[in-house]
Amino acid sequence: MSPPQQPSSTNPNSLKIRLTHRFLHNLNNLNKKRSNLDNTQIHQRYNRVKLAAYASMAHVVGSRRAWSRAILWKIRNRKVSTRHKRVDHKPTNHHHARSIKRRTTNHSNPKREYVDPNGNSGQEVKLRKLVPGVETMDACGLLDETADYIKCLATQVEVMRNLVDLFSTI
Amino acid sequence: MEKDGFFNTPQPWNSLFGMELESQVNEMNCSPEQLPNCFLSRNWDHSMDQSDPFESALSSIVSSPVNSHSGVPIPASENVVLKELIGRLGSICNSGEISNSTNTSCYNTPMNSPPKLNLSIMDHQIPVPIPGSLPIPRNHQLPPAPFPADPGFVERAARFSSFGMNESEFPHMVESGKVSRRVSNKQCFKTTELSIPIPGSDKKFSRELDNSMEESSLSEQIPIGETGNGYKGQNSNSNGRKRKAIPKGKGKETQFSTVSAIDNKTIGELEKEESDAKRSKSGEEGNGMEKEKEKEKIKEEWNRNQNQKQTKEAAKLPEPPKDYIHVRARRGQATDSHSLAERVRREKISERMKFLQDLVPGCNKVTGKAIMLDEIINYVQSLQRQVEFLSMKLATINPRTDMNMEALLSKDTRASMLNTMNHLDAPAQPFYGLVHARPENPLTSMMHHGSNMKSSQTHGFGEASAFWENDLQSVVQMGFQNQGPIFHGIMGTGQMKVEL
Numbered sequence: 057m058s059p060p061q062q063p064s065s066t067n068p069n070s071l072k073i074r075l076t077h078r079f080l081h082n083l084n085n086l087n088k089k090r091s092n093l094d095n096t097q098i099h100q101r102y103n104r105v106k107l108a109a110y111a112s113m114a115h116v117v118g119s120r121r122a123w124s125r126a127i128l129w130k131i132r133n134r135k136v137s138t139r140h141k142r143v144d145h146k147p148t149n150h151h152h153a154r155s156i157k158r159r160t161t162n163h164s165n166p167k168r169e170y171v172d173p174n175g176n177s178g179q180e181v182k183l184r185k186l187v188p189g190v191e192t193m194d195a196c197g198l199l200d201e202t203a204d205y206i207k208c209l210a211t212q213v214e215v216m217r218n219l220v221d222l223f224s225t226i
Numbered sequence: 227m228e229k230d231g232f233f234n235t236p237q238p239w240n241s242l243f244g245m246e247l248e249s250q251v252n253e254m255n256c257s258p259e260q261l262p263n264c265f266l267s268r269n270w271d272h273s274m275d276q277s278d279p280f281e282s283a284l285s286s287i288v289s290s291p292v293n294s295h296s297g298v299p300i301p302a303s304e305n306v307v308l309k310e311l312i313g314r315l316g317s318i319c320n321s322g323e324i325s326n327s328t329n330t331s332c333y334n335t336p337m338n339s340p341p342k343l344n345l346s347i348m349d350h351q352i353p354v355p356i357p358g359s360l361p362i363p364r365n366h367q368l369p370p371a372p373f374p375a376d377p378g379f380v381e382r383a384a385r386f387s388s389f390g391m392n393e394s395e396f397p398h399m400v401e402s403g404k405v406s407r408r409v410s411n412k413q414c415f416k417t418t419e420l421s422i423p424i425p426g427s428d429k430k431f432s433r434e435l436d437n438s439m440e441e442s443s444l445s446e447q448i449p450i451g452e453t454g455n456g457y458k459g460q461n462s463n464s465n466g467r468k469r470k471a472i473p474k475g476k477g478k479e480t481q482f483s484t485v486s487a488i489d490n491k492t493i494g495e496l497e498k499e500e501s502d503a504k505r506s507k508s509g510e511e512g513n514g515m516e517k518e519k520e521k522e523k524i525k526e527e528w529n530r531n532q533n534q535k536q537t538k539e540a541a542k543l544p545e546p547p548k549d550y551i552h553v554r555a556r557r558g559q560a561t562d563s564h565s566l567a568e569r570v571r572r573e574k575i576s577e578r579m580k581f582l583q584d585l586v587p588g589c590n591k592v593t594g595k596a597i598m599l600d601e602i603i604n605y606v607q608s609l610q611r612q613v614e615f616l617s618m619k620l621a622t623i624n625p626r627t628d629m630n631m632e633a634l635l636s637k638d639t640r641a642s643m644l645n646t647m648n649h650l651d652a653p654a655q656p657f658y659g660l661v662h663a664r665p666e667n668p669l670t671s672m673m674h675h676g677s678n679m680k681s682s683q684t685h686g687f688g689e690a691s692a693f694w695e696n697d698l699q700s701v702v703q704m705g706f707q708n709q710g711p712i713f714h715g716i717m718g719t720g721q722m723k724v725e726l
Contacts, residue, residue, distance in 0.1 A: 083620070101621035102614075109617050179599040186606045196571070199578035202602060206585050209609040216616035223623045 071208075074116045075215045082108035107131065113212045122197070123205045126189025 086104045114127035184190050190201045583589045586605045
């Protein structure tokens with residue numbers, strides 16, 4: 057059996073395995089919370105699965121990285137807010153990490169060569185919006201976080217794809 | 227008398243080099259000002275074609291004045307002579323084609339002691355009077371030579387004389403806690419900044435040294451230096467002047483990796499050891515910083531010489547005590563601190579961009595920061611979209627496989643499941659075979675179908691099947707049989723989307 061080739065810089069097997077563990081764990085927790093079996097709530101499930109994916113990514117990385125800390129913080133806030141508000145899980149309520157960024161993206165970054173007051177080009181601004189938690193970092197740190205984020209995202213995508221393949225062929 | 231003691235030491239030299247040395251000794255007895263010129267005019271290079279005996283002689287010569295003057299500052303004249311000695315030693319080393327055994331680091335530092343140093347030069351040492359308290363490791367252990375007067379001299383001499391060295395010589399000299407590194411390279415590396423602590427009067431020619439690394443320059447400078455304040459207590463002056471480093475709170479040592487690709491490890495180790503040694507030894511913080519800086523520069527030069535590159539690279543030497551980053555300006559570039567800092571920052575960013583290039587597939591040919599950033603942004607966006615899509619897929623699939631989830635998370639099958647999934651992206655073994663007679667047949671056949679359908683994805687389903695035998699297969703088969711057609715439909719629709 058050929059060994060898997062992982063893009064992660066750390067021990068590849070450990071990152072992927074940890075991600076898998078964590079993701080399955082989160083998925084199971086999500087499934088246990090509410091069992092939505094009908095198609096009308098697939099969107100809710102989708103959101104929760106997506107959240108579980110990002111949460112597992114952030115948990116595996118821990119607090120070492122700015123982006124993981126940002127994701128964990130947002131998830132925590134989201135849980136707190138939903139618990140207080142007791143709002144039904146609607147698509148507009150999910151304070152997903154990326155969704156928050158999307159809301160601000162449209163307002164402040166039209167499609168042109170946008171230069172920040174700091175002198176950042178539009179590309180950097182876009183990158184800052186894509187990667188969580190790098191708003192206030194300099195260019196060096198931004199690139200570092202982006203690299204780590206890409207690595208973890210790629211691994212997470214791989215894990216999810218494998219899961220999908222595994223489940224879909226059952 | 228000290229002078230006598232010093233001048234007695236050349237005797238071994240005389241024995242080795244005959245008349246030349248004698249004449250030189252006589253010259254040494256001459257006025258100090260003449261000595262440098264006399265020394266430098268000698269063809270010591272020829273006489274230095276001896277290996278170990280010469281080395282031992284040198285060590286004896288060097289050590290004797292050290293011993294005799296332990297704790298006593300050597301008069302200027304003797305300092306001059308010693309400086310000449312050092313200069314000559316450097317030039318001798320520069321002649322370069324002496325066997326490696328002779329190319330020893332005249333200036334012993336604790337750095338030399340670690341066995342991991344690969345430099346052949348490090349194996350040999352030409353002990354040099356080391357001002358200040360510096361234990362000389364390695365073969366020739368000298369007591370710390372009290373040369374407070376010439377903190378800069380030995381270092382300077384070493385540096386200047388060693389600029390012509392070709393080989394990977396790395397003699398290190400520590401004086402008063404400073405370390406000066408010799409670059410064994412015949413090619414002169416001209417740098418726009420020097421961090422050699424030279425007395426105030428030496429400022430000019432120390433910079434001129436950049437242009438003339440030959441002995442002649444050395445001869446010019448040494449007398450000039452001598453006529454200076456006598457190298458006593460000059461550290462403060464030199465310290466204030468020397469530093470072109472940018473005082474910034476960047477204590478990163480990452481630049482070491484960028485400085486030289488070759489001998490990176492040894493140099494890095496050397497650096498760290500040197501810095502440690504210096505920190506432990508330097509009684510003067512300013513000297514320590516300049517030492518490190520100079521070491522860094524010499525190391526740079528050495529690296530470049532090794533690589534036979536003529537380009538200068540900025541090297542930053544993080545100094546933990548002062549948290550400075552010393553950068554050397556390249557030739558022909560601005561030397562003010564702002565541009566240096568800017569260059570440091572740009573190099574860091576470019577380094578990270580290169581790393582990102584490896585991460586993002588298909589970016590090998592892309593050059594340019596803007597294009598690279600675009601690619602990175604696109605890749606991150608595509609990854610996030612993939613996560614969304616896959617989570618949607620999982621959401622649709624999941625409710626039907628709740629039982630599988632439980633089973634999957636069971637400890638018995640977890641490891642195997644993970645292994646299965648982790649290996650799924652391996653190239654699929656084409657299973658176009660028929661259903662086997664084994665219990666897991668339906669599953670494997672389904673997986674084969676799945677693998678066939680998903681042409682864009684290659685997964686080792688055959689391998690997965692092996693793991694499914696144990697506990698999952700019953701559950702899986704149950705789920706499979708119930709939802710087979712649904713899965714087919716889902717897979718059919720999903721197939722279109724999978725190929726992103």
